[in-house]
Amino acid sequence: MPDIWGIAAIFAKLTLYFGVVGSTGLVIILAAFPNLVLPLCRRIKAKAVVLAGLAIFAAVFGFMLRGAALTGGADGMTDPEMLGLLWQTPVGDVLVYRVVGVAILIAGMFIPRFGTWVSLAGGTIALWSFAKIGHVPDLQQTGIRLLLLLHLLGIAFWIGILGPLRNLSRLPEHLDDAALLGHRFGQAAAVIVPVLILAGLLMAWLLLGDLRALLSTGYGQTLLIKLVLVGAILILAAANKLRFVPAMQAGDSKAAQHLARSIEIETAVILVVLAATATLTSVQTLPN
């Protein structure tokens, strides 16, 4: 069991994932389906800014928590010597990527016309920070880093659709738009999700090296929990795509309510998947 600083680091990382991936995801949805989400445009932008603010807070707080981990006490969070030490390591570099990237994302939300693309660039910079530090980048292969970035962009796209699709499904006057958005996302997901899974499995194999480590080590067990939960999400997503969205396209407004409920459950499970990932990347040691 990690100590108090380890647990706090997991929650800071979880908030960071939620903030960066959530805000970038919303921006991707704005860029990919601008007309379909038009009724929600303002709301989506406001949410993206809030999530981005949360991401900056979590990035800075997580950095300070690392200072506390170095001294074993809260004094380390503001200890100039400890924070200065961290600043010189890759931890300092990624803090810059995250804060700058997310700040660009926020700025883009206030720029008319091309703002979404500015935000998308900012979000990608922030996501790239995750490919700069951690177990996967330790493998020292640019291809793997790009794979991780691809994995993160895919996840952002998926997480990004959840809020707008749920909100649109709750508006009876926009049933057609919601159905079309669900349908279009389903089409994109049919390509993106297999790539997402393949990228994830490939990275897991590169990190673990041996299937037995999946059961015999803490890292493997946490990864296994993550995989089982992802499996559950896939079942929910399949139900959305194959059952609820076609019913909505046929004009069934009850199906829209079911879809909204299904998305809420999916969001809760995704939150746990992100928590498992935060544990993997914060406190778990690789088997070898």
Place this chain on the structure above:
Amino acid sequence: MNKLTTFALMTVLATSAFAHSPVDHTTPENGATITEVPPEISFNFANDIRLTRVDMHHQDHPSVRLDLGDQTSFDRVFTLPLEGMGKGTYRIEWRGLGSDGHAMQGEFSFTVE
């Protein structure tokens, strides 16, 4: 739903094994029994590390923070002077920073009879 999420979060957090402690060996060795209090202790790490804090615990005395002196750079070998507290078990707790930015921690103990 909230209960389910909380339960799953706790399950995730409770999975074992944590912290990176790539300490190769220490002097005295972990678990050693010796007859005299050593004047100093040393750590040998597998990779470069910057020690940030070392605490000594002894059953009969309050914990003491050991002085790192001028050993404030990344290195593999650290030697710290030890203040003798008589017989008993000494537990040394250390924290440090790996050059990759990972916080590390660990501990070892030895007994003076």
